[in-house]
Amino acid sequence: MELLDSRRLTGPGLLLDRPGAVADVTVADDRRDDVIAAWRDAVIRMLNAVGWGGERIVARRFAGGASLAITAPPDALYAAADLNEWAWAAAEAAIRHEPEPDFEPAAERLREAIAGERNPGMLAIRSAARSRGLTFLSGEETVSVGAGTGVLCWPAGDLPAPDRIEWSRAHDIPVALVTGSNGKTTVVRLLAAMAAAAGRVTGVTSTEGVLVAGRPLAEGDYSGPEGARLALRQEEVEVAILETARGGLLRRGLTVERAAVAVVTNIAADHLGEFGVQDLRQLAETKLLVARAVGARGRVVLNADDPVLVESSAGIRAPIVWFSMEAGNATVQQHAERGGAAVVQDGGALVLLAGWERQIVARVDAMPLAAGGIARHNIANALAAAGAAGGLGIPLDAVRSTLARFGRDPADNPGRANVYDVGGIRVVVDYAHNPHGMTALAATLDTLPSERRLVMLGQAGDRDDQAIRDLARAALALRPDRVVLKEMDAYLRGRAPGEVPAVMADELRRAGLPDGAISAPGTEIPAVREALAWARPGDLLVLALHQERRGVHELLETLRERGWTAGEPLPDPA
Structure with a gap:
């Protein structure tokens, strides 16, 4: 059993029709019902202890885990997330036959947190805006009603009473x-x-x-x-x-x-x-x-x-x-x-x-x-x-x-099937980031003439191995002679450097691409430079870009301005 994520919900979501808190947990399927029952019991006891007896409690089951949610007042969502985490810890303890986390100290701490978060002025404006059919937004230390040309904004710590607001100035926009x-x-x-x-x-x-x-x-x-x-x-x-x-x-x-x-x-x-x-x-x-x-x-x-x-x-x-x-x-x-x-x-x-x-x-x-x-x-x-x-x-x-x-x-439409003709080659820059997008791009480029084809791609680390493999295999629809795998260093998301390109390379080899046709030179700019260095007149380069679109655009424009021809050395990096 493990707590994967705990978060505030500031609006309606999959589980709740109003603000609250949700926790995603892992738990064996054969123990899930017992764990949810223990969590629900702990939630009810703590909700009553902090004076929130009327809130909704919802659990959504999925293979290997569950999402556990409670509604809460919109001005106490941090406390609601803390309450939910305490209830999960209590449920874990109950299932493992261990002592429960101290109840009364936790309840007192939560009551203090709720009192510290409370913003009755915000709730009053929220209620008044909703009764008038107006957009209400809170967050980033600002509260607002209406939108665009009809928006009214105030600092969250200095709110007017609803009857002091010029509601005639507030309206929504399409x-x-x-x-x-x-x-x-x-x-x-x-x-x-x-x-x-x-x-x-x-x-x-x-x-x-x-x-x-x-x-x-x-x-x-x-x-x-x-x-x-x-x-x-x-x-x-x-x-x-x-x-x-x-x-x-x-x-x-x-x-x-x-x-x-x-x-x-x-x-x-x-x-x-x-x-x-x-x-x-x-x-x-x-x-x-x-x-x-x-x-x-x-x-x-x-x-x-x-x-x-x-x-x-x-x-x-x-x-x-x-x-x-x-x-x-x-x-x-x-x-x-x-x-x-x-x-x-x-x-x-x-x-x-x-x-x-x-x-x-x-x-x-x-x-x-x-x-x-x-x-x-x-x-x-x-x-x-x-x-x-x-x-x-x-x-x-x-x-x-x-x-x-x-x-x-x-x-x-920058970054979406943008075409550059430079140095006798054609370069297509696209955002393709999943198999569906890569397949659509391949269909679009299918009839483009080319001597050889190169594909540069990568993937964020938060996808599972199968999703990463599916993207690599989808790229083969472009019929590449070479594949350059990039590291998305800003999107490792728990993966080790080099891990995602290694999974992609393995899938490409399984699909029959020889080792000599696969490389992984690093992040986007080094990968693009390797692709350009490989190219010869008549080639097609398909670059799936996510991080360095502006830098790549500047590089391609520089090559065009200098009259570079594919096969010639690239200028040194700036």
Whole structure:
């Protein structure tokens, strides 16, 4: 038995419909029920001791463990996590027939912690905002109501009484929550471009950072709660498009509980095994948390070509807009017969369906992002964005104009199938980070002519060995003559240096790639330099980049400016 993780939930999550705390534990399946019963007994006793008798207690079982959760007042979540950890320790002791951790000292310590955390002013504003149907956000030492042009913010330690707030100044703005295993960032960028084409000031969050009106406000991975709060608290923002990662949903729950649109692009095997999510159905349940934020006047945009999403959509209460690469998709057809909306690819065009009414949104061959129709994953991303745009109040003309130009410039969608022709070789830079993404990239590049092919790839250490092997094997669809394995040193996440590349190399050898065709020179920049040094005119290099995209872009531009030709020595590193 082991406590794997203990965390606060600031919003609704997989187990709870309101804030609380959750702990993930390992326990043998044959002892799990006894352990959960002992934990529940300890929780009840301690909840009563601290005066929280009305809270919910929930356990979710999974192979080899469980997630143990309790609801709690929103202004005492650190104490709630401590309480949950004490209850787990008490359960461990009971199962092992050991003395229980001292109850009364723990109860007194928790009562003091609760008193120290209490913020009745925050709870009063939260209640007043919710009663008015307004977004409420707390965190980062700030409390806010409303969003964007209608946001009001205060320091968490200096809050006004609700009756002193000018509620007439507070309002929400259209918000889209975008999640899925692949394509999230591209859909976010498309929606942001569509909103900008309609003259709206956008607030955008993604794994790349936070942008306001296209200007960077913060750089890095802001696809979680911190990014959402930062974007929604910018007073000039008129519409927000928020990439909403699975990790943030599992760690903190649903931060934004009011949205006009939620988008789920697809469900693919990635991150399985983390936080007790062990299969695709549980992963779909996690990602579909974003649908809870959408009301009856909003829309939830889902991939009708994804059987797991179709199966998991039954409990969604908001109107659904399906998108599909096939006009004859059975889910779309049944939905249209009932008067529902959808966006499909039909006869080389993106077509918006409202019942049996049809409107052509764009021709695929006129969409730069579609690369003449071979980038099928980007056609799907365009369908998702087109389906979401109307829910944000973006007119169809802005959708059309965006799809007609987006992707001409690599800066439109950096790191996503960006092509550089330099020194007689072609270099494709992409974010492909899971087998689904790698397979889609291989399909896109399948017909590109090349003398030889090289693939550079790597993986974060938080994936299990099988997921790492699956990515390595998926890369073979690119038919590489050489594979360069990179170390993702910022994402070791408990792995030893060199461990992930070694697993990948072993899988590539099992698949028949000779030792001489595999190398592991280190982190991204050394790996890219090795790939370029190997190349000769006519070759294709496919570089899966995650950390050093800017540095690689600068290197490739430097080579182009200097007239470098493949086969010549590379300039010394700066």
